[in-house]
Amino acid sequence: MAQVLLKDLNKKYDEVHAVKDVNLHIRDKEFVVLVGPSGCGKTTTLRMIAGLEEITSGEISIGERIVNDLPPKDRDIAMVFQNYALYPHMTVYDNMAFGLKMRKFPKPEIQKRVQDAAEILGIHELLKRKPRQLSGGQRQRVAVGRAIVRHPQVFLFDEPLSNLDAKLRVQMRVELKRLHERLATTAVYVTHDQVEAMTLGDRVVVMKDGWIQQVGEPLELYTKPANRFVAGFIGSPAMNFAEVTITESNGALWAENPGLRVRVPGGRQERLRPYRGQHVTLGVRPEDLHPATTGAAPDYTFDSQVEVVEPLGSEILLDVKAGTNALVARVDPTVRVKVHEKIRLALDPEQLHFFDLKNEAAI
Amino acid sequence: MVIERKWKKWVFFYIPLTVFVIGTLFPFYWMLITSIRPDAELYRSWRAANNTPFWTLNPTLEHFRDLMAKTTFPIWLWNTFFIAVISTGISLFCGLLAGYALARLRFPMAGTLGTSIFVTYLVPPTLLFIPLADIIRNFQLGNTPWALILTYPTFLIPFCTWLLMGYFKTIPKELEECARIDGATRFGAMVRIIFPIAVPGILSAGIFAFTLSWNEFIYALVFLFSPERKTVPVGVVSELIRGDIYFWGQLMAGALLGSVPVALVYSFFVEYYVTGLTGSIKG
Numbered sequence: 114m115a116q117v118l119l120k121d122l123n124k125k126y127d128e129v130h131a132v133k134d135v136n137l138h139i140r141d142k143e144f145v146v147l148v149g150p151s152g153c154g155k156t157t158t159l160r161m162i163a164g165l166e167e168i169t170s171g172e173i174s175i176g177e178r179i180v181n182d183l184p185p186k187d188r189d190i191a192m193v194f195q196n197y198a199l200y201p202h203m204t205v206y207d208n209m210a211f212g213l214k215m216r217k218f219p220k221p222e223i224q225k226r227v228q229d230a231a232e233i234l235g236i237h238e239l240l241k242r243k244p245r246q247l248s249g250g251q252r253q254r255v256a257v258g259r260a261i262v263r264h265p266q267v268f269l270f271d272e273p274l275s276n277l278d279a280k281l282r283v284q285m286r287v288e289l290k291r292l293h294e295r296l297a298t299t300a301v302y303v304t305h306d307q308v309e310a311m312t313l314g315d316r317v318v319v320m321k322d323g324w325i326q327q328v329g330e331p332l333e334l335y336t337k338p339a340n341r342f343v344a345g346f347i348g349s350p351a352m353n354f355a356e357v358t359i360t361e362s363n364g365a366l367w368a369e370n371p372g373l374r375v376r377v378p379g380g381r382q383e384r385l386r387p388y389r390g391q392h393v394t395l396g397v398r399p400e401d402l403h404p405a406t407t408g409a410a411p412d413y414t415f416d417s418q419v420e421v422v423e424p425l426g427s428e429i430l431l432d433v434k435a436g437t438n439a440l441v442a443r444v445d446p447t448v449r450v451k452v453h454e455k456i457r458l459a460l461d462p463e464q465l466h467f468f469d470l471k472n473e474a475a476i
Numbered sequence: 477m478v479i480e481r482k483w484k485k486w487v488f489f490y491i492p493l494t495v496f497v498i499g500t501l502f503p504f505y506w507m508l509i510t511s512i513r514p515d516a517e518l519y520r521s522w523r524a525a526n527n528t529p530f531w532t533l534n535p536t537l538e539h540f541r542d543l544m545a546k547t548t549f550p551i552w553l554w555n556t557f558f559i560a561v562i563s564t565g566i567s568l569f570c571g572l573l574a575g576y577a578l579a580r581l582r583f584p585m586a587g588t589l590g591t592s593i594f595v596t597y598l599v600p601p602t603l604l605f606i607p608l609a610d611i612i613r614n615f616q617l618g619n620t621p622w623a624l625i626l627t628y629p630t631f632l633i634p635f636c637t638w639l640l641m642g643y644f645k646t647i648p649k650e651l652e653e654c655a656r657i658d659g660a661t662r663f664g665a666m667v668r669i670i671f672p673i674a675v676p677g678i679l680s681a682g683i684f685a686f687t688l689s690w691n692e693f694i695y696a697l698v699f700l701f702s703p704e705r706k707t708v709p710v711g712v713v714s715e716l717i718r719g720d721i722y723f724w725g726q727l728m729a730g731a732l733l734g735s736v737p738v739a740l741v742y743s744f745f746v747e748y749y750v751t752g753l754t755g756s757i758k759g
Contacts, residue, residue: 165653186659198650202672215659263658 115176115189115266115299116141117162122171124157124323131157133323135171139301144293146302146314149346154323155303156271162301163269164188176266186215191260192269195276197252199244205255206240212263230258233292250281257289261296268293268300274309286312307347311335319343341394341473344466350399350430352466353440357395359388368395368467372436376412378462384476385467393476396466399430402442404450405459414459419450433458511539511728518724539725540733548704549730552711557737559621559707560689563628567685568678570629571636576666578637579644580652590641597634601694604630612699623699624707628689635688636681643677644670679745687738708734 117139124132132154139145147155160166162173164185173180180188191212199208206227213223231237234254244252253273260268273289274282290313293300304310310317311331319326319334319342327339338344344352357368359377366377366385375395377385385393405414417435424446431442433456442458450456467476510518512535520527543549577583578590608627617623647670655665671678696710703715712730716723 163653163657165656184661185653185657186661188657190657192654192657194650194654196648196650198648198654200651200655200669200673211655212658215664259654259658 116143117267117299117301118172118174119158119162120172120174122158122161122173123169124154124161124166125169131323132161135323135325137318137325137328139299142297142299144290144300144302144313144315145318146304146310146316147318147320148304148307148310149320149326151305152322153320155305155318155320158320159269159271159301159303162267163190163192189266190269191263191265191267192271193256193260193273195272197244197256197276199252199255199259201244203243204240205236205242205244205247208244208255209240209259209262212259216263226262226264227258230262233261233295234258249277250285253277253285257292261292264298266299268298270300270302272304273302274304275306282309289313308349311347317347319346321346337475338466339475341396341468341475344396344468344475348398350441350443352396352398353402353438354468355395355397355438355440356392356470358392359385359390361389368393370437372417372434372438373415375415375460375465376462377467378465381465381467381476388476392470394468394470394473396468397440397460398464399441399443401461401464402440402444402458403461404444404448405457409459410462413462414457416455416457419452419454419456422450422452431456507728507732510724511732512536513725514538515725539729543726543729543733547711547715547726547730548706549708549711549733551704552706552708553733555621555705556690556707556709556734559624559628560686563625563632563689564682564685566625567629567632567636568682570633571640571681571685572671572678574633574637575640576644576670579641580649590638593634594638597631597638601631601692605694605698608695609698618699619701619705621705624689624692624695627695627699628692632685632688636685639681639684640674640677643674643681647673683741683745686741690734690738 117137119135119137119139122132122135122137123130135154135158137145147158149155157166161168162175164180164183168181175188175190199205200211203211209227209230210223213226218226227240228237231240234257236251236254236258239247239251239255244255247255253276256273270289274285277285286309293313302309302313304313311334314331316328317331317334318328321342327334327343329337334343334347338347341354345354355370355373357370357373357375360367360369366382366389368375368377373395415435417433417440419431419433420439421430421432423430423432427446429444429446429448431444431448431450433440433442435458440458468474469476509530509532513532514534514536515538517528517532517534522529574593578586578593608630612618612623612627617626651669651673652665655669656662660668691709692707693709696707697714700706700710703711706714708730712727712734716727716730
């Protein structure tokens with residue numbers, strides 16, 4: 114059981130600055146997910162925690178110890194790799210027992226721990242097989258089993274579900290979450306899949322180009338994104354963005370562009386006042402766009418034309434065009450619209466997001 | 477499946493295959509038939525009425541007996557084996573460590589070093605034996621097995637290093653990283669995880685090195701001169717051709733016995749050997 118502390122962590126390869134000034138406090142027993150597009154530095158950060166990459170500058174501590182110069186074997190961590198990394202010449206049992214054997218555990222203890230882990234993961238009948246005789250999902254379980262028998266201070270996961278098919282991935286995701294609750298061990302999990310990040314993480318760290326963009330609980334990232342990148346990255350389908358001009362009429366601020374005219378909600382007026390006459394980015398999530406009812410406030414409705422209809426069963430995605438703006442709306446499956454029809458949409462004034470055009474920070 | 481015309485299969489597959497098989501195996505057949513043919517038939521005129529060049533009706537083991545009893549062939553065989561095994565051992569050991577380092581460790585000039593090791597393998601032995609002869613003389617190793625045991629690695633180590641480096645690169649590095657997290661040192665992970673997985677590659681490197689040193693001719697010819705020190709390829713040629721007299725029967729018997737161990741080694745490891753060449757490890 115341990116906390117993990119990253120202080121001013123930097124990693125430079127010859128020309129690439131892969132990780133930039135990362136500061137992160139991962140609390141004891143917390144499940145933290147690092148998420149971001151490929152090349153954002155999330156895997157490098159994880160590998161530095163594991164001790165597989167040298168640190169260019171900064172400090173990493175696990176528990177009370179600074180581990181900068183400790184080799185991986187002395188950091189008391191376990192890692193699950195994307196390609197599982199099972200030892201092909203050993204049986205499942207030997208794969209799981211390897212770490213304990215290296216640490217000179219007595220044989221009965223090894224046996225007990227492997228049996229327990231196999232029980233938890235439901236791979237009891239596979240112990241005598243070789244990795245090549247297992248399916249992808251089974252290999253994944255063995256890889257997890259090999260990590261949990263060690264009872265390490267920290268679990269590290271490097272995109273462990275990426276090689277599984279979609280159905281199995283959802284199933285393993287739930288199992289991992291259940292497992293974490295049962296074992297109550299600090300875990301750091303790297304993925305590029307925002308759904309995995311949101312469902313698994315106690316807290317989620319969004320990274321881009323080596324920088325941390327935002328750290329927060331999943332719903333906090335969703336409702337209060339710190340910048341345009343996080344807003345666009347979290348949520349599926351992605352948030353709609355439109356460039357608007359802030360104008361003032363009758364003492365109220367309006368965000369408008371050809372095709373869209375929305376009154377800035379009361380609570381936001383003060384913060385947007387300095388942007389009068391300037392361009393900002395308006396963001397609205399597809400789920401915050403609805404067909405306008407007759408009583409809807411006219412300040413938050415606009416006309417649009419349907420271009421594509423994607424019926425998904427539990428919901429319908431409408432790709433619409435309002436003036437120059439291409440937007441996606443996520444509407445109820447009972448809504449009956451056809452392509453090329455006109456539809457009047459209303460947006461939820463409480464769920465509007467504004468971003469500075471230059472530094473992309475939320476306003 | 478596509479249905480093809482029968483004649484196409486014959487023209488493009490069976491006939492070329494037959495030609496290839498005959499072309500490959502005929503020298504061995506000729507070696508065998510010559511070694512069991514009595515002298516009277518061997519030195520008969522090609523145009524003689526009863527000449528039967530492709531078979532014999534009076535097979536004899538006389539040449540084998542003579543080879544064993546009248547020449548130092550058994551000693552050559554032992555010399556060759558001894559030299560080949562030890563130089564293969566040395567080269568495999570060095571090749572394993574060097575190949576691993578070049579494939580896995582990040583150090584300055586690693587790429588250049590890898591290439592230059594390969595380039596040394598390309599220097600022809602027919603040039604290299606001149607400076608090597610000087611070295612052998614200075615260390616007074618001439619006419620001893622060590623003259624060959626220490627010079628064969630000059631081409632075997634680059635060969636093994638290069639082959640094993642390629643093999644190590646096919647093994648996912650996560651296996652090793654996982655072992656290091658599991659509690660092994662870098663060296664421990666190499667010995668416990670990488671080497672066992674690389675057995676097919678190590679075996680093929682070993683077999684190749686063994687046959688290369690078994691068949692080596694030039695260094696053996698230059699560095700050894702007493703008859704009882706020679707290796708099979710040199711001994712057979714230099715002791716069984718006296719002036720312009722060819723002892724064909726014994727020559728072929730010697731060649732046959734000389735190639736049998738190599739053939740045995742090959743067939744014994746053939747499965748490993750093939751997977752070693754195509755080598756791929758899935759995690």
